Amino acid sequence: MSTTLPPFEEIVTAHGPTVLRVCRAVLGPMDADDAWSETFLAALRAYPTLRPGSNVKAWLVTIAHRKAIDQTRARARHPLAIDPLPERPAPNEQDRWDGDLCAAVQALPFKQRVAVAYHYVAGMPYADVAALIGGSQDAARRAAADGIATLRKTYGEGVPR
Amino acid sequence: MMTTYEPREPERSDLFVTLPAIEQETMRRLHDRLVHEAQTAGLLDVAYRTIDSPVGPLLLAATAKGLVRVAYACEDHEKVLERLARELSPRILHAPVRLDAAAKEVDEYFAGRRQRFDLPVDWSLARGFRRLVLTRLRAIGYGQTASYAAIAVAAGSPKAVRAVGTACATNPIPVVVPCHRVVRSDGSIGQYVGGVETKKTLLALEGAAKLTV
Numbered sequence: 001m002s003t004t005l006p007p008f009e010e011i012v013t014a015h016g017p018t019v020l021r022v023c024r025a026v027l028g029p030m031d032a033d034d035a036w037s038e039t040f041l042a043a044l045r046a047y048p049t050l051r052p053g054s055n056v057k058a059w060l061v062t063i064a065h066r067k068a069i070d071q072t073r074a075r076a077r078h079p080l081a082i083d084p085l086p087e088r089p090a091p092n093e094q095d096r097w098d099g100d101l102c103a104a105v106q107a108l109p110f111k112q113r114v115a116v117a118y119h120y121v122a123g124m125p126y127a128d129v130a131a132l133i134g135g136s137q138d139a140a141r142r143a144a145a146d147g148i149a150t151l152r153k154t155y156g157e158g159v160p161r
Numbered sequence: 162m163m164t165t166y167e168p169r170e171p172e173r174s175d176l177f178v179t180l181p182a183i184e185q186e187t188m189r190r191l192h193d194r195l196v197h198e199a200q201t202a203g204l205l206d207v208a209y210r211t212i213d214s215p216v217g218p219l220l221l222a223a224t225a226k227g228l229v230r231v232a233y234a235c236e237d238h239e240k241v242l243e244r245l246a247r248e249l250s251p252r253i254l255h256a257p258v259r260l261d262a263a264a265k266e267v268d269e270y271f272a273g274r275r276q277r278f279d280l281p282v283d284w285s286l287a288r289g290f291r292r293l294v295l296t297r298l299r300a301i302g303y304g305q306t307a308s309y310a311a312i313a314v315a316a317g318s319p320k321a322v323r324a325v326g327t328a329c330a331t332n333p334i335p336v337v338v339p340c341h342r343v344v345r346s347d348g349s350i351g352q353y354v355g356g357v358e359t360k361k362t363l364l365a366l367e368g369a370a371k372l373t374v
Contacts, residue, residue: 007207007246007253012192017183020191033191040195044204047251101176120177151176 005052008044011060016040018122019060025105025117026068035071039064058132061122065114065132072110104155105147112147119144196256206250208259211238214271215366216359219336221260221267224249227281228263231334233355249285267336273366276303278337286333290321294328301342304367308346330354336363 019039023032042063050059105113111133118129119140130140199205207229209222220238222230222245229249232241246253257264262280269275284292297315301307307315309325316325329340335354341363345351353360 004243004247005251007242008251009209009242009253009255012195012254016188016191020183020187033194036191037194037198040191041198041202041204044195044199044252044254045202148176155176 003052005047005050008047011043011047011056012040015057015060018057019064021121022061022064022117023068024102025121026064026114027071028106029102031071035064035067038067042067055128057122058124058128061118061124062132065118068114101151101155104151107154108147108150112143112150115140115143116147116151120148192255196254196258199252199254200256200259204252205254205256205259206252207245208254208256209242209245210255210257210260210264212264212267214267216271216355216362219267221263222253223260223263224283224285226283226285228334228337229283229285231267231336233335233359235356236354263337270336271366280337282334282337287328287331290316290318290324291328291331293317294325295332295334295338295340298329298332298339298343301339303339306342306344306364309343309351310346312343326352342367 016036020032020036023035023039027035039060043060046063050056105116108116114133115129118124118132119126124132126137126140126144129144130137133140133143196205196208207222207224209220209230211218211220213219217234218238219234220230220232220236220241221228222232222242230241230245232238242253266275266278266280270278284295287295294312294316297312300315309322309329310319313319313322313325318324325343329343330352332338332340332354335341341353341355341360343351350357350360350364
């Protein structure tokens, strides 16, 4: 196990894409960039105090989770303050597919959405997911399974297998 | 018989296994934004970039105070960054823009268009006598050389010839702090942090440039 922290750049390279996917799954593509930026800036701030050898991905997802809760609460307080969709260049096939799956995940209840995101997108074991979102390991497992079951109905077709 | 609802529970959902990779362009944009926000918040302790040069790729690293490290490829850039994380701060990001001025001066030097560097330097990685020696090296002009013994005298410790050699060998800012201009008293070239061939190249560059400038 390493006794010193690697340069933060390595953390961004290794985990940046996964954290962005988690943010997209939990908050949708519109808010994901902001959540990613806030997560990594907060992580950079706290980084020197991180214990070397820690599970960095779980640490980052924990920070992202707090940002997601903040944003979700802010949305609840200002339900009408929804930004209009900006003009976007026509997405390529992959982007659209990613976006559609994002939209389907977005339609899930919050608990199912985060359970799916943290277990299936971030690859965290249910014990860690439960520690993060509260409740038992079984409850986390159930929430993720229910979410996946719904996704199979709402998004099942057209998914490359 | 009662049927119970058993949700399917694959360990890896095939919904996500083929999720396309995040576009490189997106990661680049987010990385740029992180660098910008980190700098604004005073959290970018060490910025770095690599540049190409006639003596191979060079790593340049800077703190808020100035250029803190120049490293040759033979020093292993990855290891150099790990050491910077340990000795200065792990808040290190690849931030080429922060090193534009340094890169420009080094480029000009290798093109024979610059004889002295005007960059602010951060001496954090050199302490005590080693730092004293390195600060003396800037007095050796472009295209000139001095012996280890002469530098020992200039640093006020005529007997510390070997220590001068060590200071040069561990110079954290080679090229910019010209330890390549320090040679042996008998005129032979001596050792160099970037290898003897690199030292020869730099001295030849300065000699050749002196003729043409």
